[in-house]
Amino acid sequence: MSGSLETVALAGNPNAGKTTIFNALTGSNQQVGNYAGVTVERKSGEFFTPHGKKLRLVDLPGCYSLDGGSPDQQIARKVLLGELEGEERPDLVVSVVDGSALERHLQLTLEVIETGLPVVVALNMVDVAESTGIRIDVQKLSEELGVPVVPMQANAGKGLLDLKQAMRHPFPVPAKADWTPEERQKRVLRICETAARRRDSYSATLTDRVDAVLLHPIFGWGFFLAIMFCLFWTIFAIADIPIGWIEGGTEVVAEWVSAKMPEGDLRSLIVDGVVNGIGGGVLVFLPQIVMLFFLIGLLESSGYMARAAYLMDGIMAKFRLSGRSFLPVLSSFACAIPGVMATRTIDSPKERLATIFVAPWMSCSARIPVYLTLVPLLFTDMTSVQKTLIFIGIYLTGLITALIVARLLRGRMGEDKVPNHFLLELPPYRAPQWGYIFRHVLGRAGAFLKNAGTIILAICIILWALSTYPKTDSEDPAEVLAHSAMGRISHVVEPLVKPLGFDGRTGTAILTSFAAREVFVTSMTQLFHVEESEDEDETLTNLQNTLSAATWPNGDKMFTLPALLALLVFYIYALQCLPTSAVVAREAGSWKWAAGQFLFMSGFAWVAAFIVFQVTKLFL
Numbered sequence: 001m002s003g004s005l006e007t008v009a010l011a012g013n014p015n016a017g018k019t020t021i022f023n024a025l026t027g028s029n030q031q032v033g034n035y036a037g038v039t040v041e042r043k044s045g046e047f048f049t050p051h052g053k054k055l056r057l058v059d060l061p062g063c064y065s066l067d068g069g070s071p072d073q074q075i076a077r078k079v080l081l082g083e084l085e086g087e088e089r090p091d092l093v094v095s096v097v098d099g100s101a102l103e104r105h106l107q108l109t110l111e112v113i114e115t116g117l118p119v120v121v122a123l124n125m126v127d128v129a130e131s132t133g134i135r136i137d138v139q140k141l142s143e144e145l146g147v148p149v150v151p152m153q154a155n156a157g158k159g160l161l162d163l164k165q166a167m168r169h170p171f172p173v174p175a176k177a178d179w180t181p182e183e184r185q186k187r188v189l190r191i192c193e194t195a196a197r198r199r200d201s202y203s204a205t206l207t208d209r210v211d212a213v214l215l216h217p218i219f220g221w222g223f224f225l226a227i228m229f230c231l232f233w234t235i236f237a238i239a240d241i242p243i244g245w246i247e248g249g250t251e252v253v254a255e256w257v258s259a260k261m262p263e264g265d266l267r268s269l270i271v272d273g274v275v276n277g278i279g280g281g282v283l284v285f286l287p288q289i290v291m292l293f294f295l296i297g298l299l300e301s302s303g304y305m306a307r308a309a310y311l312m313d314g315i316m317a318k319f320r321l322s323g324r325s326f327l328p329v330l331s332s333f334a335c336a337i338p339g340v341m342a343t344r345t346i347d348s349p350k351e352r353l354a355t356i357f358v359a360p361w362m363s364c365s366a367r368i369p370v371y372l373t374l375v376p377l378l379f380t381d382m383t384s385v386q387k388t389l390i391f392i393g394i395y396l397t398g399l400i401t402a403l404i405v406a407r408l409l410r411g412r413m414g415e416d417k418v419p420n421h422f423l424l425e426l427p428p429y430r431a432p433q434w435g436y437i438f439r440h441v442l443g444r445a446g447a448f449l450k451n452a453g454t455i456i457l458a459i460c461i462i463l464w465a466l467s468t469y470p471k472t473d474s475e476d477p478a479e480v481l482a483h484s485a486m487g488r489i490s491h492v493v494e495p496l497v498k499p500l501g502f503d504g505r506t507g508t509a510i511l512t513s514f515a516a517r518e519v520f521v522t523s524m525t526q527l528f529h530v531e532e533s534e535d536e537d538e539t540l541t542n543l544q545n546t547l548s549a550a551t552w553p554n555g556d557k558m559f560t561l562p563a564l565l566a567l568l569v570f571y572i573y574a575l576q577c578l579p580t581s582a583v584v585a586r587e588a589g590s591w592k593w594a595a596g597q598f599l600f601m602s603g604f605a606w607v608a609a610f611i612v613f614q615v616t617k618l619f620l
C-alpha cells in the first residue's frame with residue numbers, strides 16, 4: 001500500500017494494451033503506440049471503483065517474463081515482488097493479455113499468479129481475436145487459471161466497468177508455485193486447447209497480406225522511402241498556410257505596439273525582443289512541428305513504425321546495433337530525450353550505451369527552425385520537392401554518421417555477455433487512435449509554446465539587452481551593435497568560427513543556441529539587425545534577404561554556399577541541449593559520460609564544419 005490507498009498494478013506483455021487501460025481508468029494521457037516497448041517507466045494514477053472507493057493504479061512497462069533482462073522489463077518484476085525502492089508491493093495485479101495471442105501472453109500471467117498476489121486477468125483485444133477467428137471460452141479460461149477473467153476492448157472503452165467489479169472480488173490466492181518455463185509452457189498449451197478455439201478454415205488476415213508487400217525486400221523499402229518523402233514534403237507543402245497566418249499576426253501585433261507606444265527602449269524591447277523574437281523566431285515553426293508529430297503519431301498508431309524497425313534490423317545489424325535500437329533512434333527525430341529514455345528496452349548494456357551516445361545526432365524538432373532558415377538560402381528558387389530532398393539529405397547525414405560512430409564505439413567496447421536476441425513483435429495494423437494522437441500533438445504543441453513563453457522569452461530579452469547596451473550616440477545600427485555587449489562578444493568569438501566561414505555575429509548566434517537551438521533564428525535576426533519592413537515582406541523572408549545580402553568588411557558575400565553548408569553541418573552535429581545531457585547522465589549513470597558526449601559532439605561539429613567549408617571552398 002502506498003499511503004492509505006490500495007494499489008493495483010497493470011502487468012503484461014508489451015503491446016497488450018496496458019497503457020490504454022491505464023488511460024481509460026485514470027483519465028491520463030500516457031503514451032500508447034502500436035509497437036512493443038512504448039512504456040519504459042512505471043506511471044501511477046488514481047481511479048474510483050463503482051462504489052466510490054479510491055484506488056491507486058500503476059502502469060508498468062511490458063515484459064515477456066518476470067526474469068527479463070532489459071532495464072524497463074526488470075521494473076515490472078521488481079514492482080510485483082515488492083523490491084523496487086519507493087514502491088510498495090501492489091495489493092492486486094491486473095494481468096493484461098492480448099486475446100489474439102493467448103499462447104504467448106499467458107506465460108507471463110502464470111508467472112504473475114505464481115508470485116502469490118491476487119490476480120485479475122484483463123482479456124484484452126477480444127475484437128482482434130474475434131476477427132482472426134479465435135473464440136475464447138471466458139468461463140473455462142477463468143476456471144483453468146483460477147482467477148477472474150474479464151473480456152475487454154480497451155481502446156473502445158469496453159469492459160472497464162466489469163474490470164472494476166472483478167477487482168473487488170479477486171479469487172483466493174492459490175498456493176505458491178514455482179514452475180519451470182517448460183512446465184509453464186505445457187500448461188499454457190493445455191489451457192489454450194480447452195479454452196480457445198480457432199476456426200478451422202484459417203485464412204491469411206489482412207495484416208498478413210499487407211505485410212507481404214510492406215515487408216518485401218524491395219517493395220517494402222520503396223514504400224518506406226515513399227512514406228519518408230511524403231512526411232517531409234507535407235511539412236513544407238501544407239504548413240506554409242498556417243505559417244503565413246502566424247507571420248501576419250506577428251506583424252499586426254508589432255505594428256500595433258509600435259503605434260501605441262512612444263519610441264524608446266521599452267518599445268524596442270517589446271517589438272524587437274519579445275514580439276519578433278517569439279513570433280518570428282519561434283512561433284512560425286509551430287505548424288511544421290505539430291505536423292511532424294501528428295504524422296509520426298499516425299505511423300506509430302497504425303503499426304507501421306514496427307514494420308520500419310523490422311526493415312531496418314538488417315541494416316542496424318551491420319553497425320552492430322539491433323532493430324531494438326531503431327525505435328529509440330526514431331523517437332530521437334522528434335526529441336532526443338524520449339529517444340534516450342526508450343533505450344531502456346535494449347537488453348545489452350553496451351548496445352544501450354552506444355545508442356544513447358549517438359541518439360542526439362538524429363535531427364530533432366528543435367533543429368527544424370534552423371534548417372528552415374538556412375535551406376532556402378542555399379539555392380535560389382527551390383521547389384518544395386528540392387527542399388524536401390535537401391531535408392532528407394540533412395536527416396540522413398545525422399543518421400549515417402550516428403550509425404558509423406555506433407559501429408566504432410561498439411568495436412571498442414568489446415563483446416557483450418548478454419545475448420541480445422531481437423524479439424520485435426509485429427503488431428497487427430490498427431485504425432489510428434485519433435483521440436490519443438490529437439491529445440498527444442496538443443500536449444507537444446503546449447510544451448513547445450510553454451518553452452517559447454519561458455526559456456526562449458527570457459533568452460530573447462537577454463539577447464535584446466546584450467545587443468542594445470551599452471549605448472552609443474551613433475545612429476548607425478552597425479555601430480550601435482558593434483558598441484554593444486553582443487558586438488564585443490562577437491568580436492571575441494570571431495577567431496573561433498572564422499575557419500568555418502562565419503563571422504563573429506553568426507558565431508555569437510551559435511553560442512546563444514547552446515541554451516536552446518530555437519534561439520538561433522532570433523539571435524540572427526537581432527545580430528544582423530533586420531529592419532522591420534514597412535511593406536508586406538515578413539520577418540523570416542526579411543532575415544533571409546538580409547543574410548543573403550550580408551557581406552564581409554571587404555565586400556565579399558558572407559553566406560556563400562560553402563559557409564551555409566558548414567553552418568548546416570555544425571547544427572546537424574553539435575549537441576546544444578542541456579536537458580538531453582541531463583537525461584543522458586541519468587540513463588547512462590554517469591556525468592562523465594554525458595560530459596564526454598557533449599565535448600565529443602561539439603568538437604566533431606566544429607571539425608566537420610571546418611572540413612566542409614575548407615573543402616567545398618576549393619570547388620564552389
Ligand SMILES: Nc1nc2c(ncn2[C@@H]2O[C@H](COP(=O)(O)OP(=O)(O)OP(=O)(O)O)[C@@H](O)[C@H]2O)c(=O)[nH]1
Pocket residue numbers: 012013014015016017018019020021031032033034035036037038039040060061062063124125126127128152153154155156301430433
Ligand atoms: N483492436 C484493439 N486495439 C487495442 C485494444 N487495446 C489497445 N489497443 C491498441 O493496442 C496498441 C498498444 O496499446 P498500449 O496501451 O500502448 O500497450 P501497452 O501494453 O501499454 O504496451 P507497452 O507500453 O509497449 O508495454 C495501441 O495501438 C492501442 O490502440 C483493443 O482492445 N483492441
Ligand SMILES: [Mg+2]
Pocket residue numbers: 018019020031032038039060061062
Ligand atoms: Mg504501455
